[in-house]
Amino acid sequence: MSDKPTQTFVLKLRDASSGITEVPGFAAAGFSCGIRGKDPTRLDTAVVYSKLPCAAAGTFTTNDVKAAHVRLDSERVAKGGVFHAIVANSGNANAFTGEQGKLDSAEMGAILARELGVPEDSVLTASTGRIGKVLPMELLRKGIPAGVKKLASTPEAGHLAAKAIMTTDTFAKTATASFTCVGKTIVISGMAKGAGMIEPNMATMLAFLGTNAKLTAPELKKLLKASVLESFNHISVDGDQSTNDTAILLANGESGVDFKTLSNTWVNGEKCLTTFARALEAVCKALAAMMVQDGEMITRVVTVQVDGAKSKTAAEKVARSIGNSMLVKSAWYGGDPNWGRIMDAAGYANVGLDDGKLDLFYNDTPVVLKSTPLFENEKKWHDIVANREFTVRLNLNMGKASYTLLANDLTEGYVNFNKGE
Amino acid sequence: MSDKPTQTFVLKLRDASSGITEVPGFAAAGFSCGIRGKDPTRLDTAVVYSKLPCAAAGTFTTNDVKAAHVRLDSERVAKGGVFHAIVANSGNANAFTGEQGKLDSAEMGAILARELGVPEDSVLTASTGRIGKVLPMELLRKGIPAGVKKLASTPEAGHLAAKAIMTTDTFAKTATASFTCVGKTIVISGMAKGAGMIEPNMATMLAFLGTNAKLTAPELKKLLKASVLESFNHISVDGDQSTNDTAILLANGESGVDFKTLSNTWVNGEKCLTTFARALEAVCKALAAMMVQDGEMITRVVTVQVDGAKSKTAAEKVARSIGNSMLVKSAWYGGDPNWGRIMDAAGYANVGLDDGKLDLFYNDTPVVLKSTPLFENEKKWHDIVANREFTVRLNLNMGKASYTLLANDLTEGYVNFNKGE
Numbered sequence: 141m142s143d144k145p146t147q148t149f150v151l152k153l154r155d156a157s158s159g160i161t162e163v164p165g166f167a168a169a170g171f172s173c174g175i176r177g178k179d180p181t182r183l184d185t186a187v188v189y190s191k192l193p194c195a196a197a198g199t200f201t202t203n204d205v206k207a208a209h210v211r212l213d214s215e216r217v218a219k220g221g222v223f224h225a226i227v228a229n230s231g232n233a234n235a236f237t238g239e240q241g242k243l244d245s246a247e248m249g250a251i252l253a254r255e256l257g258v259p260e261d262s263v264l265t266a267s268t269g270r271i272g273k274v275l276p277m278e279l280l281r282k283g284i285p286a287g288v289k290k291l292a293s294t295p296e297a298g299h300l301a302a303k304a305i306m307t308t309d310t311f312a313k314t315a316t317a318s319f320t321c322v323g324k325t326i327v328i329s330g331m332a333k334g335a336g337m338i339e340p341n342m343a344t345m346l347a348f349l350g351t352n353a354k355l356t357a358p359e360l361k362k363l364l365k366a367s368v369l370e371s372f373n374h375i376s377v378d379g380d381q382s383t384n385d386t387a388i389l390l391a392n393g394e395s396g397v398d399f400k401t402l403s404n405t406w407v408n409g410e411k412c413l414t415t416f417a418r419a420l421e422a423v424c425k426a427l428a429a430m431m432v433q434d435g436e437m438i439t440r441v442v443t444v445q446v447d448g449a450k451s452k453t454a455a456e457k458v459a460r461s462i463g464n465s466m467l468v469k470s471a472w473y474g475g476d477p478n479w480g481r482i483m484d485a486a487g488y489a490n491v492g493l494d495d496g497k498l499d500l501f502y503n504d505t506p507v508v509l510k511s512t513p514l515f516e517n518e519k520k521w522h523d524i525v526a527n528r529e530f531t532v533r534l535n536l537n538m539g540k541a542s543y544t545l546l547a548n549d550l551t552e553g554y555v556n557f558n559k560g561e
Numbered sequence: 562m563s564d565k566p567t568q569t570f571v572l573k574l575r576d577a578s579s580g581i582t583e584v585p586g587f588a589a590a591g592f593s594c595g596i597r598g599k600d601p602t603r604l605d606t607a608v609v610y611s612k613l614p615c616a617a618a619g620t621f622t623t624n625d626v627k628a629a630h631v632r633l634d635s636e637r638v639a640k641g642g643v644f645h646a647i648v649a650n651s652g653n654a655n656a657f658t659g660e661q662g663k664l665d666s667a668e669m670g671a672i673l674a675r676e677l678g679v680p681e682d683s684v685l686t687a688s689t690g691r692i693g694k695v696l697p698m699e700l701l702r703k704g705i706p707a708g709v710k711k712l713a714s715t716p717e718a719g720h721l722a723a724k725a726i727m728t729t730d731t732f733a734k735t736a737t738a739s740f741t742c743v744g745k746t747i748v749i750s751g752m753a754k755g756a757g758m759i760e761p762n763m764a765t766m767l768a769f770l771g772t773n774a775k776l777t778a779p780e781l782k783k784l785l786k787a788s789v790l791e792s793f794n795h796i797s798v799d800g801d802q803s804t805n806d807t808a809i810l811l812a813n814g815e816s817g818v819d820f821k822t823l824s825n826t827w828v829n830g831e832k833c834l835t836t837f838a839r840a841l842e843a844v845c846k847a848l849a850a851m852m853v854q855d856g857e858m859i860t861r862v863v864t865v866q867v868d869g870a871k872s873k874t875a876a877e878k879v880a881r882s883i884g885n886s887m888l889v890k891s892a893w894y895g896g897d898p899n900w901g902r903i904m905d906a907a908g909y910a911n912v913g914l915d916d917g918k919l920d921l922f923y924n925d926t927p928v929v930l931k932s933t934p935l936f937e938n939e940k941k942w943h944d945i946v947a948n949r950e951f952t953v954r955l956n957l958n959m960g961k962a963s964y965t966l967l968a969n970d971l972t973e974g975y976v977n978f979n980k981g982e
Contacts, residue, residue, distance in 0.1 A: 202909075202911065203905065203908035203909045203911075204907070204908040204909070204910075204911060204912070204913060204914045204915075204916055205904050205905060205907065205908030205909075205914075205916040206908075206916065233901070235901065235905075236901055236904050236916070236929075236932065236934070238917070238932055238933055270899075270901060271899075271901025271902065271904065271905060272900060272901035272904070272934055381905075381908075381909035382905060383904075383905050383908060466887070466971070466975070466976075466979070467979055470975070470976050470978075470979035470980050470981075471979065471980065471981050473976060473980045474979075474980025474981040475981075476980060476981025478691075478692075478981050479693060480654070480656065480657055480691060480692025480693035481692065483626050483656075483657050483692065483693070483804075484624065484626060484656075484692060484802075484803060484804050486625070486626065487624035487625040487626030487627075487802075487804060488623075488624045488625070488626075488802035489625075490623065490624075490625060491625070492625060493625045493626070494625075495625055495626040495627065495657070496659070508657075511657065511659055512659055513657070513693055550887070550976055551976060552973035552976045552977055554887070554891070554976075555887075555891045555894060555971055555972060555973045555975075555976055556973055557891075558887070558888055558891035558892065558895075559891050559892065559894045559895025559897060560891075560892050560895040560896075560897025560899050
């Protein structure tokens with residue numbers, strides 16, 4: 141969250157952004173290896189490449205059950221050094237695939253490294269899709285070398301890469317922020333996929349971000365962590381945290397603008413480093429919001445804001461309790477302003493709230509003040525919750541801490557979509 | 562959980578039990594006060610009455626937001642003394658109704674006390690239904706005195722009372738256990754309602770139990786608490802814990818068999834007190850199981866057993882993570898043996914499990930052993946999860962603690978049912 145910005149950055153979203161190829165020095169490709177037997181032409185593999193060596197930072201799922209690529213990437217990123225590329229497939233999570241999964245993830249990276257002529261450990265990998273099946277390596281062994289030939293720095297190539305990592309997503313998710321510092325244009329851009337199995341500490345989400353700033357791994361790590369905390373960790377589609385969640389930020393230094401320069405340069409009263417942090421957070425927030433907007437079969441996007449908590453942790457507990465309640469989410473689906481369920485969910489977060497002094501608002505309309513419902517507003521409540529997007533704001537009136545969660549409704553479509561065979 | 566029983570008790574369920582009126586000395590009535598405007602003939606109020614003074618124990622929701630009756634009852638039960646009756650309404654939760662709610666709950670009890678000629682504080686009250694609307698007291702002021710005239714100790718009266726507390730339940734929930742001690746028949750019997758908003762630490766559930774044993778409040782409290790822990794706290798329909806959860810046990814002493822007698826009498830090598838505890842637990846478990854079997858619009862009842870955990874708390878976390886996962890529950894609905902989602906949910910319980918040594922079974926069929934899937938059993942997996950009832954057993958292989966949760970699936974019907982207007 142930022143104070144009034146002075147130096148501004150430009151933010152472009154969705155079709156207005158081609159994602160990673162907006163960053164000078166980055167190329168990308170999206171192609172099919174035929175991983176989804178049913179639809180062999182569907183894009184299923186993305187490659188990101190920077191000829192200039194990059195520093196890398198990553199944040200990964202905190203699930204005890206981790207996909208093979210999560211272990212590989214987190215080791216490589218922790219070791220540091222130079223990074224050149226990412227290869228990611230959709231249609232198969234390569235999670236819960238044991239020793240074979242580890243070998244396959246490493247081989248995916250090795251194939252790409254060989255094709256690009258870069259060191260093996262300069263490549264990161266990622267997978268997303270169904271858990272528990274080994275990767276069809278014979279397809280990747282053929283498909284990756286063929287796909288690499290499509291690497292380009294064009295907007296189209298960026299879009300195709302963003303498309304290739306989609307699973308149940310209905311649109312490609314891209315965002316770009318840029319600003320000027322010491323006469324250079326600094327770009328932060330990325331692509332992401334989301335849709336289902338979305339919860340705290342990242343989601344069934346992959347996000348690949350790049351920048352042409354010249355930052356070291358420790359500098360990137362700090363910046364990425366702060367942005368992820370305020371973006372991907374503030375959303376929930378279904379409360380299911382995935383085994384594969386990954387966000388990677390690569391910095392290729394193309395602009396020559398380093399941390400010291402960003403720190404020492406002020407534009408219109410704002411330090412460039414602050415602008416960079418705000419711009420990175422804006423890109424992450426935009427991608428996170430797109431994930432919620434594109435949640436599986438959803439019909440509402442609800443901002444759950446909890447104020448007046450004794451601690452941020454307490455505020456978050458209450459917000460997640462509300463945003464993950466099947467009963468609350470079902471009521472949202474039905475456009476039913478059933479605020480009793482919201483109060484019930486707030487109560488079972490068990491943060492010790494006082495049920496005699498709660499204020500609740502739908503957008504700016506009071507629903508409950510000091511725990512007394514304002515039925516005279518009932519017509520307005522209905523009007524608000526009939527919208528695709530609205531805000532539920534609960535003030536516990538116990539302290540000064542707040543938390544905002546971006547959530548959505550639970551629909552019959554979601555259940556049908558996820559019921560499998 | 563009990564060891565091999567020696568002295569047995571007789572357990573009767575559903576239609577075979579008429580609930581509270583099976584206990585000598587208890588009368589009941591179920592009638593309509595017209596609370597549900599739409600259907601004025603629908604039963605909506607139950608009364609339980611013992612002419613003999615009772616000791617009482619109760620367990621109540623741990624939700625920070627508590628219905629009016631929860632505060633009233635927990636105060637009265639904590640104070641102790643003599644109890645004679647319970648009055649419970651369905652169709653309105655009298656929760657989040659502020660000072661008026663407290664007055665109304667007290668008045669409900671006072672009306673019944675006056676009609677029965679017993680002290681006000683010897684009456685307990687309960688409500689279940691929609692949160693946030695004040696009780697239609699004018700209807701209860703008329704309805705309760707009229708209904709009291711129907712009090713009877715017949716099986717029919719017991720059934721009608723069990724029906725009157727139903728909300729979205731599709732069948733009345735009753736269970737009775739009985740056994741012999743010092744030539745007397747000791748009966749424990751009760752009724753309950755459940756259906757939705759069902760989670761730990763009780764559920765949107767009301768359970769009213771009676772016994773003719775001669776037990777004091779502290780003795781009852783200990784026995785009830787132990788039974789509730791092993792029954793109502795081991796179920797989950799939707800992870801939503803209610804504001805109204807209440808279980809009350811009344812003991813009228815009609816048999817004359819007291820704690821000392823129960824403790825000192827052995828029948829077939831089992832202490833009568835142990836038999837009593839087992840019988841009470843059996844009644845509570847039977848009522849809890851009925852709640853899950855009658856979960857809103859469910860199609861599967863799944864026993865989630867987690868073994869080999871380092872602690873019972875860890876085992877419970879994993880079991881609840883699995884049993885409350887929207888993705889797992891959606892797959893159950895579809896009859897899809899998508900065990901990857903089960904592993905994912907186990908992992909985000911974050912108990913520090915080792916994802917290299919998990920064993921998973923559907924009933925007795927291995928799904929995963931030492932984290933390696935046994936695809937040769939795939940046909941069997943499908944056959945098992947196609948049933949209405951099955952067991953999912955996950956062994957973490959890290960310790961000796963276990964936890965069993967009774968859960969069900971998430972259906973399009975549930976969402977439709979709860980979407981409101």
